[in-house]
Amino acid sequence: MAQNTASDKKPTINDVARLANVSKKTVSRVLNKSPLTTEVTRARVEKVIDELGFVPNPQARALALRRNFFIVLFHDNPNAQTVLNFQKGVLDRIKTSDLALVVRPVDRHSPDMLDDIAHFLDQQRPLAALVLPPISEDDRIAELLRAKNVEYARIGSAQLDDLPHSVFSNDREAVKAACSELIRAGHKAIALIKGPAGFRSAAEREQGFREAMAAAGLPVEEHFVVEGTYRLNSGYVAAQKLLAGDNPPTAIFASNDEMAAGALHAARERGINVPEDLSLVGFDDSPTASHLWPPLSTVRWPIMEMGRMAAQKVAQRYLPDGTDTDLDDAQLSSEFISRKSIAPPRHLQ
Structure with a gap:
């Protein structure tokens, strides 16, 4: 087996420092993007690094x-x-x-x-x-x-x-816009499956729903506001409650797509067709939204x-x-x- 020669050795930080005529500490600063080096020095060190093909040791960088x-x-x-x-x-x-x-x-x-x-x-x-x-x-x-x-x-x-x-x-403005789409379609009896207490997202999305209703001059029926947990089953349970009354909502905004999917299952169990009998909107634009039937209108959360x-x-x-x-x-x-x-x-x- 051939013996390794000096030319076979990987370049080290010491090699970079020597050829760039700087200290090892300066090379470390350049590698770690420190602002304590001048542009001229940084450029010289980076040129040597490229020429040598030097690859810094992650453990050494972490130690520094x-x-x-x-x-x-x-x-x-x-x-x-x-x-x-x-x-x-x-x-x-x-x-x-x-x-x-x-x-x-x-x-x-x-x-x-x-x-x-x-x-x-x-x-x-x-x-x-x-x-x-x-x-x-x-x-x-x-x-x-x-x-x-x-x-x-x-x-x-x-x-x-x-x-x-x-x-x-x-979220607040986005939900307001989504609920406004339901209102423009002619819906007045709109329900909300909101997120769990203690989540800022739940509060922001509920506020967007309420602002859309207020802007259209529509009252929020508080029995049409039901809390979920952001999980599918909670949307199913909430929708069962919303759709059980004598005058159920004609549209539901669910504060995420999983709860909207649960609401869709609840509607189907009751023989309620989406969207002919019930319009439904979610939030997230998760893969779930486009894989459901009908595909779910939703707010795309980036x-x-x-x-x-x-x-x-x-x-x-x-x-x-x-x-x-x-x-x-x-x-x-x-x-x-x-x-x-x-x-x-x-x-x-």
Whole structure:
């Protein structure tokens, strides 16, 4: 077997420093996108790195930063599709970098939640953290991340922090627009399957529903407002309740697609046809929405785009093309997607 020669050896950070005529610390700063280097020095070091084909050691970089090269996603979200779609957005944004994503579920009902998060941060030393709703609405988590000097972004249905640490959507306005579509179709008896108490998204979406009704001069029948859990079965149970009365609603807005799917099953069990007898609108534009029959009209929540933006905010220094982003860009717009689950009420057909 041939012996390795000196030319077979991989270039090291010492080789880069020697050829660029800088210290090893300066090379480390360039690799870690530190602002403490001049453009001239950075360009010289990067030129040597390219010429040598030098690939930095992730463990060495982590040691220099005293952080590990991953982003942690904290969540306690009942909607698995939401978590998955957000992950897709994050992974898409960091795929050209050395960063990894670690998903860390927590229990928002546990009295030990903050201690568990603090222990994870101390043990694992992530580069940054992303926090999904509803726990993103807990200011104590943001305070903990700041105290641990961990870069972070909070995701929500409304602004939860200063703009550099926020990524949010316009749920209230989007739901108002969606419910206005039902009203334009001629519906007046419109019901709401709202999200669970304690979720900002649930409150924002309910407010959008109420504002649409008020703008049209329509009263909200409080018995037409039923709480769900964002899970399919809760939509089924809520719709069973709504459709059981003598004067059921002619349209239902469900605060996510899973609950809308549950409502569709409940309607079918009662022999109620969608959209001929009952119009139905959801929220998320999840795969469920387009796979149902009839395909579900819904509000597209830009959750994957929110994942991309959040990753950009917390890790832009470590992304090959991520240094020119305006950190005050924080809001992404939801939009109404019209499909086949809306029709005028039966008496107008």
